[in-house]
Amino acid sequence: SFKTLDDLDDGQRVLVRLDLNSPVEDGEVQDNRRFDRHAETVAELADREFQTVLMAHQGRPGRDTFVSLEQHADILADHIDQDVGFVADTFGDDAIAAIDDVDSGEVLLLENTRMCDEELPEEDPEVKAETEFVQTLSAEFDAYVNDAYSAAHRSHASLVGFPLVLPAYAGRVMETEYEANTAIAEKEFDGNVTMVVGGTKATDVIDVMSALDEKVDDFLLGGIAGELFLRADGYPVGHDVGDMDLFDEQWEANQAKIESMLAEHRDQISLAVDLAYEDDDENRAEIAVDEIEEKTQGFLDVGSETVMTYSPIIRESEAVFVKGALGLFEDERFSVGTVGALEAIAATDCFSVVGGGDTSRAIRMYGMTEEEFSHVSIAGGAYISALTGQELVGIEVLARE
Numbered sequence: 211s212f213k214t215l216d217d218l219d220d221g222q223r224v225l226v227r228l229d230l231n232s233p234v235e236d237g238e239v240q241d242n243r244r245f246d247r248h249a250e251t252v253a254e255l256a257d258r259e260f261q262t263v264l265m266a267h268q269g270r271p272g273r274d275t276f277v278s279l280e281q282h283a284d285i286l287a288d289h290i291d292q293d294v295g296f297v298a299d300t301f302g303d304d305a306i307a308a309i310d311d312v313d314s315g316e317v318l319l320l321e322n323t324r325m326c327d328e329e330l331p332e333e334d335p336e337v338k339a340e341t342e343f344v345q346t347l348s349a350e351f352d353a354y355v356n357d358a359y360s361a362a363h364r365s366h367a368s369l370v371g372f373p374l375v376l377p378a379y380a381g382r383v384m385e386t387e388y389e390a391n392t393a394i395a396e397k398e399f400d401g402n403v404t405m406v407v408g409g410t411k412a413t414d415v416i417d418v419m420s421a422l423d424e425k426v427d428d429f430l431l432g433g434i435a436g437e438l439f440l441r442a443d444g445y446p447v448g449h450d451v452g453d454m455d456l457f458d459e460q461w462e463a464n465q466a467k468i469e470s471m472l473a474e475h476r477d478q479i480s481l482a483v484d485l486a487y488e489d490d491d492e493n494r495a496e497i498a499v500d501e502i503e504e505k506t507q508g509f510l511d512v513g514s515e516t517v518m519t520y521s522p523i524i525r526e527s528e529a530v531f532v533k534g535a536l537g538l539f540e541d542e543r544f545s546v547g548t549v550g551a552l553e554a555i556a557a558t559d560c561f562s563v564v565g566g567g568d569t570s571r572a573i574r575m576y577g578m579t580e581e582e583f584s585h586v587s588i589a590g591g592a593y594i595s596a597l598t599g600q601e602l603v604g605i606e607v608l609a610r611e
């Protein structure tokens with residue numbers, strides 16, 4: 211297993227990889243939970259008098275979200291209540307000069323790692339370790355800390371190159387995310403294990419369900435994937451407006467897998483008994499799935515009856531894992547399924563991990579707190595990889611002797 215900050219002597223020069231990848235609206239970086247969480251690691255390093263230099267990425271080249279990290283430095287500074295310096299360079303002379311100026315207890319953020327050509331192509335850690343980026347920067351530090359659990363499925367230079375050339379440690383976010391997200395695969399639970407599965411990506415849902423069919427006793431379905439399962443069960447659901455392409459494309463791509471999953475694991479799978487949609491007056495309306503006669507509606511949530519069926523199953527579980535939302539919870543009218551499931555979890559003392567999509571946002575939007583759950587993940591793709599039992603390359607290199 212990997213070493214942590216407990217194994218690192220205070221006061222050294224540390225290079226730290228965070229995941230501050232954030233939504234950007236009209237060029238403005240939006241504050242979000244990744245800042246809160248990483249702030250804990252950074253504040254600890256500052257308190258322990260490290261000379262702390264941070265790396266992170268933002269967006270992907272060619273997209274609107276591919277911007278400088280200058281705003282991130284200010285947002286992080288607010289979270290740790292201390293200045294965070296910024297230099298608009300990744301490993302050139304300006305970066306090296308700024309790094310030399312960092313004193314004990316000070317924090318500096320380097321420019322978006324993806325602005326460096328050697329960062330992105332997915333290559334083996336050994337190849338990444340040889341890049342000029344890794345070789346040049348590593349010469350300035352005593353140790354490397356990876357706190358970017360949510361990017362650990364990427365074989366990028368800033369994530370997998372440094373652990374091969376510097377003593378490497380996991381940050382606090384890395385530690386807690388790793389432990390919670392692998393619990394479903396690693397831990398033995400005596401009682402029932404339930405998984406709330408929703409969201410918009412059917413492939414993720416199928417991958418997660420196939421990987422966990424022996425671990426999970428009850429899968430409670432919702433979201434677009436839930437509708438696809440209903441369709442496989444013979445109900446004429448579907449989206450003839452809006453999301454029609456997404457729905458039909460996913461149906462065509464996944465029909466065979468969904469049908470066989472349903473046939474083999476029928477007793478483990480609960481499907482919605484009613485669904486919600488927007489009526490002509492723009493209000494929430496519900497319909498029992500048995501009464502749906504033709505494929506005319508875009509359904510946006512599971513119905514209240516479904517929540518009443520799912521809640522007792524959650525209440526009787528020893529562990530509950532959430533992967534994705536049961537409806538379009540950003541719109542209050544369609545938050546009933548997602549919030550109902552989360553409230554049922556919060557009301558029990560089961561072991562619970564919430565992640566996938568933007569599910570964690572629902573917790574804050576609807577007056578719950580993260581403390582009501584065992585763990586709320588800040589990871590997207592890495593969470594799915596963990597649930598499906600894949601080893602994350604960024605963690606594998608961290609754990610190498």
Ligand code: 3PG
Nearest residue numbers: 229231360361364590591
């Ligand atoms: C994320 O936001 O999920 C991670 O930062 C990974 O981002 P990526 O999918 O652009 O690699």
